[in-house]
Amino acid sequence: MKTYIAQRLAIAVLTLLGMSLVIFTLLRLAPGDIVDILFSTAGYVSPSEKQAIMQELGMDRPYWVQYLEWLKQIVTGDLGKSYRYDLPAWQIIRPLLPVTIELAALSMVVAVLLGVPTGVISAVRQDSTLDYVLRVISLAGLSMPAFWLGMVIILTLVTWLQWIPPLTYVPPTEDFKLHAVQFALPALAVGYRSSALIMRITRSSLLEVLREDYIRTAWAKGQSGRIVVWRHALKNAMLPVVTVIGIEFAFLIGGLVVTETVFNLPGVARFLVQAILWRDYPIVQNLVMFIAIVVILSNLLVDMLYGVLDPRVRYGS
Amino acid sequence: MAVRSAELAAPAAAPSRPGAWTVLARFVRKKPLGAAGGVLMLVMVLTAVFAELLQTHDPIATDAAYTLGRPTAEHWFGTDHLGRDIYSRIVHCARVSLIVGVASTLLGSVLGGLVGLLSGYIGGKTDLVTQRVLDILQGLPLLVLALVMVAALGPAIHNVVIAISIPIIPRAARVIRSSVLSIREMQYVEAARALGVRHLRIAFRHILPNTVGPFIVLCTAQLGSAVLVEATLSFLGLGVPEPYPSWGRMLSVSAAEYAQKAPHLVLVPGVAISLAVFGANLMGDALRDVLDPRLRGA
Numbered sequence: 001m002k003t004y005i006a007q008r009l010a011i012a013v014l015t016l017l018g019m020s021l022v023i024f025t026l027l028r029l030a031p032g033d034i035v036d037i038l039f040s041t042a043g044y045v046s047p048s049e050k051q052a053i054m055q056e057l058g059m060d061r062p063y064w065v066q067y068l069e070w071l072k073q074i075v076t077g078d079l080g081k082s083y084r085y086d087l088p089a090w091q092i093i094r095p096l097l098p099v100t101i102e103l104a105a106l107s108m109v110v111a112v113l114l115g116v117p118t119g120v121i122s123a124v125r126q127d128s129t130l131d132y133v134l135r136v137i138s139l140a141g142l143s144m145p146a147f148w149l150g151m152v153i154i155l156t157l158v159t160w161l162q163w164i165p166p167l168t169y170v171p172p173t174e175d176f177k178l179h180a181v182q183f184a185l186p187a188l189a190v191g192y193r194s195s196a197l198i199m200r201i202t203r204s205s206l207l208e209v210l211r212e213d214y215i216r217t218a219w220a221k222g223q224s225g226r227i228v229v230w231r232h233a234l235k236n237a238m239l240p241v242v243t244v245i246g247i248e249f250a251f252l253i254g255g256l257v258v259t260e261t262v263f264n265l266p267g268v269a270r271f272l273v274q275a276i277l278w279r280d281y282p283i284v285q286n287l288v289m290f291i292a293i294v295v296i297l298s299n300l301l302v303d304m305l306y307g308v309l310d311p312r313v314r315y316g317s
Numbered sequence: 318m319a320v321r322s323a324e325l326a327a328p329a330a331a332p333s334r335p336g337a338w339t340v341l342a343r344f345v346r347k348k349p350l351g352a353a354g355g356v357l358m359l360v361m362v363l364t365a366v367f368a369e370l371l372q373t374h375d376p377i378a379t380d381a382a383y384t385l386g387r388p389t390a391e392h393w394f395g396t397d398h399l400g401r402d403i404y405s406r407i408v409h410c411a412r413v414s415l416i417v418g419v420a421s422t423l424l425g426s427v428l429g430g431l432v433g434l435l436s437g438y439i440g441g442k443t444d445l446v447t448q449r450v451l452d453i454l455q456g457l458p459l460l461v462l463a464l465v466m467v468a469a470l471g472p473a474i475h476n477v478v479i480a481i482s483i484p485i486i487p488r489a490a491r492v493i494r495s496s497v498l499s500i501r502e503m504q505y506v507e508a509a510r511a512l513g514v515r516h517l518r519i520a521f522r523h524i525l526p527n528t529v530g531p532f533i534v535l536c537t538a539q540l541g542s543a544v545l546v547e548a549t550l551s552f553l554g555l556g557v558p559e560p561y562p563s564w565g566r567m568l569s570v571s572a573a574e575y576a577q578k579a580p581h582l583v584l585v586p587g588v589a590i591s592l593a594v595f596g597a598n599l600m601g602d603a604l605r606d607v608l609d610p611r612l613r614g615a
Contacts, residue, residue, distance in 0.1 A: 018453040027469060144587070145565075147549065151583050152584070
């Protein structure tokens with residue numbers, strides 16, 4: 001087990017290193033850099049002035065020096081400085097984190113609460129009308145852009161209920177009820193979409209387990225349907241579901257990018273889009289790297305959970 | 318073993334292959350949802366091809382006298398904030414979305430498929446290294462990777478295609494690799510090797526054709542998400558540039574400001590995106606059931 005974890009960690013570090021190289025290269029490919037953008041509104045700027053700014057931002061150094069410098073920053077937890085705001089990146093990102101974490105967690109809760117029960121019902125009633133309806137509803141969730149769903153939710157509230165959601169972020173300390181509503185709506189939009197995959201995997205995995213011998217034994221013993229499904233079958237069917245929830249987490253971050261924009265929530269994901277538009281390298285670099293770390297760690301965590309959930313899984317071979 | 322008399326009576330008659338129509342009819346009967354998806358996709362393709370014939374107005378002609386118009390007999394889906402006919406714009410967007418969706422799906426799937434084929438066939442260290450490199454590409458959410466790519470490459474329609482196709486590569490490579498791994502061990506491949514057939518020929522002539530099933534399934538499944546990513550990128554202002562009309566951009570320009578006065582500005586493009594993706598997803602599900610029995614019911 002220990003060697004397995006060490007191995008997995010080593011691979012994770014290598015993957016992240018590769019990813020840092022990809023991100024760094026991609027952002028250097030971009031046409032137009034921050035200096036051009038900073039000066040685009042200023043009209044004519046003398047080349048020497050431009051040079052001075054480049055030097056100050058460390059952009060005149062060779063790429064490999066910039067890259068190594070960045071790696072050193074990541075390792076030491078220093079997130080660098082935002083070109084645009086002239087502030088330490090961490091100072092900008094930190095207040096945005098709770099918003100995104102809260103939204104991600106809520107969306108995940110919605111996704112699991114919607115996905116698992118519907119998946120179970122669909123599997124138990126395989127090929128019934130209810131099964132078809134639930135499958136179509138879940139596939140529809142996969143087909144709708146989360147941001148559009150958000151817009152429709154807002155539109156419905158405004159048009160039919162005459163209720164206008166707050167235009168700016170409301171901290172929970174200020175008005176908890178309004179805060180809850182403000183987060184529940186985007187969480188519903190993102191969660192519904194994410195629930196689709198969870199529902200599908202729950203369904204197919206449960207269908208497979210329900211055909212196994214020990215389930216037949218449970219039926220034969222005369223146990224009630226509810227206990228057979230929820231206690232005996234679901235326990236074993238959850239393994240692939242847990243994997244998908246892990247993968248889904250990465251998927252969800254993608255969904256947040258637009259949802260935060262639509263709902264005007266000052267989160268990390270919305271900020272990433274703005275930073276990309278401004279070509280604020282350090283911010284984009286660090287945010288994308290941060291997302292990569294979260295994704296890879298959550299995958300690692302899921303693998304570890306396997307052993308806990310299923311004693312048959314042995315590590316190290 | 319019981320042999321039915323009919324078979325004895327006509328031993329020479331080779332079992333005729335069912336015609337295309339029979340296969341189609343059987344598909345419709347067995348997979349009504351998949352067939353519905355197929356119809357949706359067919360509608361989308363026809364719309365894309367015959368956009369000029371289907372339009373009722375010039376999609377970029379503005380009409381200052383009739384902005385934010387409600388749907389009428391003249392303007393079926395109403396008009397936007399510049400007085401442009403929404404129906405005609407929707408029709409033209411189908412072309413852009415389909416081209417971007419299909420091109421990026423094909424590009425990503427073919428590149429990924431090649432990587433998967435070679436890495437699965439060669440195996441060993443090459444395979445191991447390739448898998449790790451694919452891990453790197455897969456470590457980021459599709460949309461985030463596409464966002465960074467498109468920002469790096471600049472706003473142009475072919476850059477959007479590239480940006481969407483790159484995240485598809487590792488997914489395609491994984492699918493093809495896993496089917497190559499099982500085909501590689503089959504006896505006919507061993508026989509080919511024993512006959513001294515060159516490796517590249519074995520890989521491309523003997524193994525590749527047998528991965529067509531998973532490949533088609535993969536492409537249909539990815540097409541839906543490619544269309545979605547394109548819509549999302551365009552919504553954020555990083556997708557298909559002007560003057561091409563795009564469903565995603567129709568939502569970003571109009572929606573926020575005029576939504577209350579003209580809800581159809583939000584509803585129509587979103588329904589169009591959802592139907593197109595829904596069609597691809599339904600079709601993909603059904604095709605997977607038919608072509609890839611291992612995943613049946615998943």
